[in-house]
Amino acid sequence: MKRNRFYVTTPIYYVTAAPHLGSLYSTLLADVAARFHKLFGKEVFFLTGTDEHGQKIAEAAKKADKDPKEFVDSFIPVYKDIWKLYNIDYSKFMRTTDEYHVHAVQKWIIQLQQQGDIYKGQYIGWYCTPCETYVTEKDIPQGAKEVTCPSCLRPTNQLSEECYFFKLSAYQDRLLELYQNYPDFITPKERLHEVISFVKEGLKDLSISRTTISWGIPFPGDAKHVTYVWADALNNYITAIGYGSQGKEQELEYWWPADMQILGKDIVRFHAVYWPAFLMATGLAMPKTLLVHGWIKVGEQKMSKSLGNAVDPKFLADTYGVDVIRYYLTRKMTITHDSQFSLEDIEKSINDELANDLGNLLNRCLVLAYKYNYTTIQSSTNWSNSAQKLQTECGKMAHEVIELVELGYLYRAVARIWDFIHLVNAFMQQEAPWKTVNLDKALFEDTIAAVIFSLRTIGIALWPVMPEKMEKLLMSLGYNLKITPDQNILYQAIKWHGVCTLVMLEPLFQKYERKIEEKTEEEKKILIHSQAISEGQTAMKNIITIDDFVKVDMRVGLIEHAEPLEKSDKLMKLQVDFGPLGKRQILSGVRKYLTVDDLQGKKGIFVINFAPRMMMGYESQGMMLTAESDGNLSILQPGADIALGSKIK
Ligand code: ME8
Numbered sequence: 001m002k003r004n005r006f007y008v009t010t011p012i013y014y015v016t017a018a019p020h021l022g023s024l025y026s027t028l029l030a031d032v033a034a035r036f037h038k039l040f041g042k043e044v045f046f047l048t049g050t051d052e053h054g055q056k057i058a059e060a061a062k063k064a065d066k067d068p069k070e071f072v073d074s075f076i077p078v079y080k081d082i083w084k085l086y087n088i089d090y091s092k093f094m095r096t097t098d099e100y101h102v103h104a105v106q107k108w109i110i111q112l113q114q115q116g117d118i119y120k121g122q123y124i125g126w127y128c129t130p131c132e133t134y135v136t137e138k139d140i141p142q143g144a145k146e147v148t149c150p151s152c153l154r155p156t157n158q159l160s161e162e163c164y165f166f167k168l169s170a171y172q173d174r175l176l177e178l179y180q181n182y183p184d185f186i187t188p189k190e191r192l193h194e195v196i197s198f199v200k201e202g203l204k205d206l207s208i209s210r211t212t213i214s215w216g217i218p219f220p221g222d223a224k225h226v227t228y229v230w231a232d233a234l235n236n237y238i239t240a241i242g243y244g245s246q247g248k249e250q251e252l253e254y255w256w257p258a259d260m261q262i263l264g265k266d267i268v269r270f271h272a273v274y275w276p277a278f279l280m281a282t283g284l285a286m287p288k289t290l291l292v293h294g295w296i297k298v299g300e301q302k303m304s305k306s307l308g309n310a311v312d313p314k315f316l317a318d319t320y321g322v323d324v325i326r327y328y329l330t331r332k333m334t335i336t337h338d339s340q341f342s343l344e345d346i347e348k349s350i351n352d353e354l355a356n357d358l359g360n361l362l363n364r365c366l367v368l369a370y371k372y373n374y375t376t377i378q379s380s381t382n383w384s385n386s387a388q389k390l391q392t393e394c395g396k397m398a399h400e401v402i403e404l405v406e407l408g409y410l411y412r413a414v415a416r417i418w419d420f421i422h423l424v425n426a427f428m429q430q431e432a433p434w435k436t437v438n439l440d441k442a443l444f445e446d447t448i449a450a451v452i453f454s455l456r457t458i459g460i461a462l463w464p465v466m467p468e469k470m471e472k473l474l475m476s477l478g479y480n481l482k483i484t485p486d487q488n489i490l491y492q493a494i495k496w497h498g499v500c501t502l503v504m505l506e507p508l509f510q511k512y513e514r515k516i517e518e519k520t521e522e523e524k525k526i527l528i529h530s531q532a533i534s535e536g537q538t539a540m541k542n543i544i545t546i547d548d549f550v551k552v553d554m555r556v557g558l559i560e561h562a563e564p565l566e567k568s569d570k571l572m573k574l575q576v577d578f579g580p581l582g583k584r585q586i587l588s589g590v591r592k593y594l595t596v597d598d599l600q601g602k603k604g605i606f607v608i609n610f611a612p613r614m615m616m617g618y619e620s621q622g623m624m625l626t627a628e629s630d631g632n633l634s635i636l637q638p639g640a641d642i643a644l645g646s647k648i649k
Contacts, residue, residue: 004486006037006044007258009237011267012051012096015075016060019082020310021341022264022296022303025329029293029410030262031088032330035464036405036413041487045255047240049094050079054229055129058215068215069097082313086322087467094240096217096232104244105232106220108282109208112166113221117281123163123207126156132229133270134159138201151266164209164225171277172203178276184289186272187408188336191265191292195272206231206274234275237261238284258287260408266302268292291408294338303341311341319523320512323466324350330465331414343523347512355509357421358458361428362473362508365451369502372437377449377500384443387450390427393420394457395494401461402490410465417461424454452477453496460493469508476505553609554625554648555581556638562599564591568616572599574624576606579644584608587620593633604635605648 010030013023027048034046052072061071072095080093094101112118125134128149139150147156178185179196186192209225210216216226235243241255242248263271271290279286295302298309316325328346333339369375383391397420404413431447456477463470463481474481478501483489557576560583565571570589577583586606590599608622625636638646 004042005255006034006042006260007241007255008034008037008044008046008260009258009262010048011263012049012094012233012236013079014054014056015050015052015072015079016057017305018075018078019313020303020305021313021316021329022310024082024086024313025296025333026262026264026293027083027088027090028086028326028329029291029335030260031086031090032326032410032464033260033262033405033408034089035467036410038483039460039464039489040402040405041485041489043485044091045241046089046091047094047237048083048088048090049092049236049240050076050096051229051233051236052095052097053216053226053232054132055127055210055213055215056132056229058213059129061215072097085314085317086326092240094236096236100245101236101239102217104239105217105227105235107244108235109164109227109231110220112281115281117167117170118164118208119167121163121165121205122160123165124160125158125207127159128152128154128156130154131266134207137204159212161211162224163207163211164219164222165205166208166231166274166278166281168203168206168274168277171280172199174280175199175203175273175276178286182286185276185286186268186290186292188292190336191268191272191290195268198269199273203273230270230274231278234270234278237275237287238282243282243284257285260289260291261287262291262293265292265294289408291335293333293335296333296341297338298341302338316346319520320346320350323469324354324509327354327414327466331411331418334411335409350509350512353418355507355511357418357425359507359509361421361425361451362455362476364428365448365455366476366502366504368433368437369448369452370504372444374445374448375502377445377452377502379453379496379498380446380449383450384446386427386431387446390424390450390454391494391496393423394454394496398457398461398490398494402488414462414465417458420454421458424451424458427451427454449500452500452502456500457490457493457496460490472505473508476503478503550649551609552607554605555608556603556642556644556646556648557584557606558603558644559599559601562596564596565616565618571616572596573618574599576604576622576624577644578606578608581608581645584621585619586622586624587615587618588624588626590624590626590633590635594635599635602635603637603640603642603644605638 008030010026013019030046030048034044038044050072057072058068061068064071076095083090109118126140126147127134128151131149131151135147135149135156140147148154149156176196176199179192183189183192186195208228208231209219210228211224214226216229217232219225219227237258238252238256239245242251261271276286297303301307301309303310313325324346328349332345332349380387397416400416401413404416428447428451433444433447436447437444456474456479459470459473459477460481471481555578557578559574560577561575563573565573565587568591570591571587572591572594574586574588575583576586605625606622607625610623612619612621626633627636
C-alpha cells in the first residue's frame with residue numbers, strides 16, 4: 001500500500017536575529033505542502049526549528065554581550081510568534097540545544113567511530129564563519145595570503161587544527177549512484193546537475209569537530225573538541241523524530257524517510273552531499289526529495305539580514321494581510337529560479353488576482369443569487385453542456401494540482417488553479433446569468449450552481465495557500481472544511497455533489513489603492529530602498545569607459561529666460577547663454593516640477609552635442625541635467641564663479 005504519510009522539513013535557522021522573509025519563505029512552502037497533503041488525506045509531520053550552535057552564533061552572542069544559550073533563547077519566542085502570525089502549522093519546533101538532540105548526535109558519532117567512518121587527523125584550511133564552512137581547495141588561489149568565501153564573498157580565516165574527520169571520500173561512488181538511480185532526489189534538475197559535477201570533482205574527508213570554539217555539542221570521548229555545526233544540525237531531521245532516543249525507534253521508523261526536505265540553494269551541498277553520506281553511514285534510507293528553491297532577491301542581491309535589505313514579515317502582514325503575503329510568496333517566488341521581491345508586485349497581485357479574478361467572481365455570483373432568491377444550490381443531474389465542460393475542466397485542474405504538489409512545484413499548482421479561475425470568469429461572462437434569469441430560469445440556476453461548485457473546489461484547492469481567506473470563502477458557500485484521514489477532499493469536491501447554502505459575507509479582498517503619499521514611513525522606506533538598490537545595480541551593469549564619457553559634451557550655461565510651453569504640460573522653453581559658445585534654445589521636461597522662478601537667472605549644466613530635435617514645433621539644441629530624489633527634481637548648479645561655456649570633465 002502507498003504510504004499515506006507525509007514528512008516535510010525546513011532548514012533549521014541560525015538564530016542570530018528575528019526571522020526574515022527568506023526564512024519565512026522556506027517555512028511557508030513547507031506549511032503549504034503540509035496542508036495540501038492533509039487535504040489529500042495524508043497524516044502529516046511538519047518539522048521546523050533552529051540551529052543554535054557554532055562559531056557564528058557564538059560571535060553574535062559575544063557582540064550582544066550575552067551568554068550563547070541566553071542569546072539564542074531570546075529569539076525563540078520571536079520565531080514562534082512570526083510562525084503563529086503566518087498560521088504556520090508545524091508539528092514540532094526543534095532546537096539543536098535540546099537535550100535529546102545533543103545526546104542523539106553524540107550517540108551517532110560513537111556509532112560512526114566504532115564502524116570506522118570517523119577518524120582523528122589534522123586540518124589546515126580557510127574557514128568562512130558566516131557560512132560555517134571551509135573553502136574547498138579548488139577555490140583557493142595558489143599561495144594565497146587572503147581568501148574570500150566563494151559563496152558569500154566575505155573574508156575567511158586560516159585555521160589549523162587537530163580534528164575528527166568523517167570519511168566522506170568513501171561515499172563518492174555511492175552518492176553518484178544515488179543521483180543516477182533516483183533523479184527525483186533533487187528538485188529542480190538544474191540543482192542535481194550542479195551537485196553531480198561537484199561530487200565528480202572528488203570528495204575530501206569532512207572535518208566534523210572543532211577545537212577553536214567551545215559553543216557546540218561536546219565531542220564524545222574528547223573534551224577538547226566540539227561537534228562541527230553542520231554534523232550537529234543536519235541530524236535534526238532524524239533526532240526530532242526519535243533517532244538516538246531510547247523507546248522512540250518506532251516513531252523513527254514510522255516517519256523516516258522524509259518525503260520532502262525544503263531548503264534554499266545556498267545550502268544544497270550540505271543537504272545533497274554530506275547529508276545522504278551521513279545517512280548511508282547511519283544505515284538509514286534517503287529522503288524522497290530535496291526541494292531546493294532559489295533566492296528572494298532585491299535587485300541583484302540575495303535578501304539577507306547581513307546585507308541590510310531584509311524585509312520584516314511582521315510589517316508585511318500588518319500592511320497587506322497574512323494570506324496576501326502567503327499567496328504572493330507561494331505563487332510569485334518561483335522555486336526553480338531566483339525571484340525579485342517588490343511591494344508593487346504585491347499590490348498588483350491584490351488588485352488584479354485576489355480582489356478582481358477571485359473576490360469579484362465570488363461577489364458577483366453571490367449578489368446575483370441573492371437578488372433572484374436562489375440561495376440554496378443543488379448539484380444538478382442534468383447540467384447544461386457548458387456547465388459539464390466546466391466540470392470536466394475543474395476535474396483536470398484538481399488532478400494537475402495534485403501532481404504538481406507531489407512534485408513540489410507549488411507555484412505552478414497555484415498558477416494552475418488560477419487558470420481555472422479565469423475559465424470560470426469566462427464561463428460567467430459567456431453564460432451571462434443576469435440576462436438569462438428572465439428568459440430561462442433553469443439555465444440561470446444551472447449557471448449559478450456551476451460557478452458556486454467551481455468556487456467550492458477552488459476554495460478547497462487554495463486553502464493550503466490562504467487558509468483564513470478560503471475558510472471564509474467556503475463558509476459563504478455553506479461549506480465547512482473538514483480534513484478527513486484517508487480521504488482526498490479535493491477529489492471529492494470535483495464531483496460537485498450536495499447542497500450549498502449561501503451566506504453573504506464582506507468582500508474577501510479589498511483593492512489596495514493607497515498612493516505613495518498615503519503610504520506609511522516604513523512602506524516608503526522599503527519602496528525607496530528596493531528601487532535604489534535595483535537602479536544602482538542596473539547602473540553598475542551598464543559600465544562605460546572614459547572614451548564613452550568624453551563623447552558627451554557638457555557645458556555650463558546661464559538660463560536667461562524660461563517660459564512654459566502652452567501646448568505642453570511638461571515642457572519649458574529655455575534660452576541659455578553659453579558665453580563664448582553663443583546662445584541656444586533648449587526644451588526641458590521640467591514644467592511639472594519647476595517654476596519659471598526656479599529656472600530663470602540660474603546657471604545649469606547642459607549636454608550640447610545632441611543632434612537638434614523638434615519638440616512640439618520648437619527646436620531643442622541640447623538637454624539640461626537634473627537630479628531626481630523622492631519625486632522632486634532639481635537642476636544641477638555649478639559654483640557662481642564658473643565661467644559660462646566651461647566644460648564638465
Ligand atoms: O543555513 N531567499 O541557516 P540560515 C530565499 N542553519 N530563502 C532564503 C533567503 C532568501 N533571500 N535567505 C534565507 C542555515 N533563506 C543553517 C541550516 S539545516 C540543517 C541548517 C532560507 O538561517 C533558505 O531556506 O542561514 C536558506 O537555505 C535558509 O533560509 C538559510 O537559513
